Amino acid sequence: MTDPITDTDSVLAAVGPRLRTLRTRREATLTEVSDATGISVSTLSRLESGQRKPTLEQLLPLAREYRVALDDLVGAPETGDPRITLRPIDRHGRTYLPLTRRAGGLQAYKVVIPTARPGDRVTTGSHEGYEWLYVLDGRVRLVLGDRDLELAPGEAAEFDTHLPHWIGTTDRGPAEVLMLFGKQGERAHVRTDD
Known part of the structure; x- marks a missing residue:
């Protein structure tokens, strides 16, 4: 049986590289993301490097800025349903x-x-x-x-x-x-x- 604390730590540790990948794919700077989300450049840098664990208050504006589901940022397991939910x-x-x-x-x-x-x-x-x-x-x-x-x-x-x-x-x-x-x-x- 997996230890929920260890499992949570590993999930949160994987968020930083995902954030960096999303930002670099968009060719955005930390300053641009900071301006769009209200999260300081230093906090964004520490989140991306894994020196800081993300909070929900930080992940929500980042998910909006990168136009991804929150599940994608934290690496939530697939539900098995590949359909895209259309939100007009x-x-x-x-x-x-x-x-x-x-x-x-x-x-x-x-x-x-x-x-x-x-x-x-x-x-x-x-x-x-x-x-x-x-x-x-x-x-x-x-x-x-x-x-x-x-x-x-x-x-x-x-x-x-x-x-x-x-x-x-x-x-x-x-x-x-x-x-x-x-x-x-x-x-x-x-x-x-x-």
């Missing part, structure tokens, strides 16, 4: 369903975009990253730089998000799209067997 995020009238739980790297979402209304403003924006989208249902309007495109079901587009862009629908109804987003400019790699 409503933002600016759109519904985003995260399809990945991986920290950093490419993120996948199913997005439901409501019907455009007459008079809706098209406001383009740009940011760091790279985006790929695939239209599942409805018709999507993509304004990309000085181009104004309409995508139908089964069509896809990919673009560098430094280019001013806006994604919406036409006035014919709502749309559903799959989106892959790489925050640091990661691109989706498509392989074909020739």
